[in-house]
Amino acid sequence: MSQVWDWLQRISMGWGGAIALGSAIASGGAPAIAAERLVIQLGAIETTVEVADIETFATTGATPERFARYERFLTPAVQASLNNRLSLDPAVRDRFMADLTASPKGQQVLDLFAKIAPQLPPETLIDTIHAAAQDPDGLTALSLLRAIPTEELTIRGGVLMAFLWQLGLAQLEQATLSRVLTVEMWQPVRRMSRDVDPAAEGPQRVRHWSLNLRDRARDRTIPADLYWSNDPKGPVVVLSHGYAADRRFLAYMGKHLASHGIAVIAVEHPGSNVEALSDDSATILPTQEFLERPRDISFVLDRVSELNQISERLRGRLNLDQVTLVGHSLGGFTGLVMAGAQINPSALADYCTTLSPSQLAPADWLQCAATEVNWPSDLDSLRDDRIARLVLMNPLVGEFFGDTGLSHVQVPTMMLTSTNDSVTPMTTQQLRPFEQLPNAQALIVVVGGTHLSVGDPSNINAALTQIPFMPELPAEETERLRQYLNGMVMSFAMQETPQAARYRPFLSAAYAQEFSTPLVPLRYREQLPQNIARWLRLSDRLDYYLAEPWPLVASLLHLELIDMQHQLVALQRNAIARLPFSLPLWGYLHTAPSFYLAAAAIALL
Missing domain, CATH: 1.10.287 (Helix Hairpins)
Incomplete structure (x- = not known):
């Protein structure tokens, strides 16, 4: 019973936040009537709950007399979920609402709420969300109840419980998978001996140039940061950030690699960066961004190649023919496309039309937006042969490439997944894709890590960390992880140099476990454990x-x-x-x- 209640606690907090997020996406007038009672139907049984009693519990934590039979379920976690507040930029709210009402996935969610609460068909629910956003106390589950334009709201408990049951199963599956992976991915290792430490700061002085590169053909300006030193030792590394981030998301890695002589280009994608959230676009992620992101990187490589030849300070020192691309989240998708992965629009469309609302993750909203993309007939036009290696961190992969599209990626690839990533869940976004990549080198599991754990703590978009499904670990808990990533990425990039053998030992479970901590254990394997592969099949x-x-x-x-x-x-x-x-x-x-x-x-x- 305690395990079931754990599910319900997670559901209440997760979907309470999701409802709040949906409620935060618009503005409008307050209703003249507010809900006073909830009538919960479960078969032939009806239970009436006074909204005032819910407010009393949320405010004081005391259990109203009429709730006495449910007291064991009214925990501090439930009280906290009722009081969780969320605020978003008005422009972002409007765009999220536009996506919710216009997209097939959003319509499915609205239809589900209409089945749970028949008095709230989609148009009424949208009006309720508009009104809830105006509550002076901030947006909470209670402000949503106050905005319902009827005194008595009927809830179909059977439909709600069926939905929560499936949602709880999905969350419990992820929690169980996390425990299983922690054990399955572990392997005994011996302490390493070394004559070099790739995670330690290098001896070279880091130079930093901020560039704004104008692509007139696409009417697009791409900001980029170039980190380099006077004595480059390896190929260039390119950093591609995820959605609603910027070129500084992995700034710590750029500085570290440059201190060892590896030049780094951190590219910012203007259509999906921090500023893109507050522009005048009608959608959260304009569909052309799936095409423009690979083109951004190819364009930046072209311009930096020219700069490399004409600059008296660079004087041809940069090796731009063997690029290691490090992509986080949507940046991981970008890297795969540039390395030759073949988009499968029909497979993506089939997936998005059959996906249940209980299975929706934020990654699904992004990838299903791509069903509207007018993909070029020649997808190889997005490929760039300068990409020699990939490091994919919490990548967005899903059903973009169908069952066979990833087989075209022949470059060596490292994959990182985090067990508490609710944005790009590891099963669909990383574990299955890892099995499909023909030249996957290793899978790195960050046990307890979230979607943003690999980022630079001083350069993470604060608005993202306020979203309920994007919690972040304290910076001190992820410090060792960042140190490991510095050493691992450097050693991986150095495989393109004559010093490959010297750095190969750092691409190992032994090296990963040196940076493992009780709070954030790290696991490294070159293949999926047999039990996990069998479970996926x-x-x-x-x-x-x-x-x-x-x-x-x-x-x-x-x-x-x-x-x-x-x-x-x-x-x-x-x-x-x-x-x-x-x-x-x-x-x-x-x-x-x-x-x-x-x-x-x-x-x-």
Whole structure:
């Protein structure tokens, strides 16, 4: 029961924030009538809840008498979710609302709310959201209730519980996968000996140029930061930021690599950077940005190549023919396209038309926006042969490339995923794509990491961290992760140089685990563990043959059984370590019914 309630707590906070986010996206007048009662229908049973009682609990934490039977569920976490406030720039609110009402995915969400609350069809719900945004106390779940233009609102509890059940299953699956990956990805290592430390600051003086490069053919100005030194030692590294970030998102990495002689170009994509959130565009992410981002980088490489030849200070020192591209989130998509990945518009369209609202992640809003893109007939026009290596951090991949599009990426690729990333969930955005990449070098798992954990703490867009589904870890907790990324990216880029063998040992589990901490453990493997690969294959088959929610139920069961295996092995090891005669106990545990039950169930799956 406690586990079920944990689900409901996560749901209440996550979707309370999501409702608040939706409510924050518009402006309008306050209603003359506000909801006073909620009538919750569950089959033939009806329960009436007074909104005043909800407000009393939210304000004081005291349980109203009429809520006495539900007291065990009214925890401080639920109280906090009722009081969570969210504020967004008005321009962003309007654009988010436009996307919500105009996109197929947004229409599905509105239709779902209409099924849960029949008195709130889409047009009424939108008016309610407009009114809620004007509450002087800020936008909360309570301000949304106050904005409902009817005294009594009926909630279909069966529909709501079915939706929350599927949402809870999805969240529990991610939590279980995180536990399983932590164990499956671990491997015993020996302490490394070294004559160089790629994570330590280098000896060279870092030079920094800020560039504004005008592309007249596209009527577009691309800002870029060039970090370099007088004694370059390797190929250039290009940094491509994610949505609503800028060229400074990985500034710490640019400075570090340049101190070792590796020149870095941090590109800013003007259509999807911080400023793009507050411009006059009608949508959150203009669809042409999926095309313009790769073109931005190719254009910047062309201009810096010219600068490299004509500048007296550079004097041809930069190697722009073997570029290592580091892409975060949408920047990861950008890198894959430039390395030859083939977009599959039909696969993307099929996915977006069948996706359930309970499965929606922020990444799905972005990738489904790409169904409106007029993709060029020759997708190779976005490819750039100067891209020799890829480092993908929390990349947005999903269904962009179908089942075979990633097979065209032949360059060595590193993939990083974070287990608490609710923006680009690891299963669909990183684990499956990692299996499809023909030249994937390694998967790095940041246990407990979120979508923004790899960023420079002093250069993360503060507005992003206020969104409920984009929490961020304190800077001190992720410091070791950033140090590791500095050393790993440097060692990976140096594989294009005569010093490759010297730096190859740093591309290993041993090196990753040196930077692992109890709060943010790091895992590194060159291939997916067999249990995880088998689970992915099973999930794909179940999605094809079964209707919701059964694929998710079976997937969760499979992961729980793997987790049970881990617990049994841990029990065996602890028992053997404590007892002088271990063989009889070992034999008993291997013949125990629970062990065989778990093993048989996994085999059947």
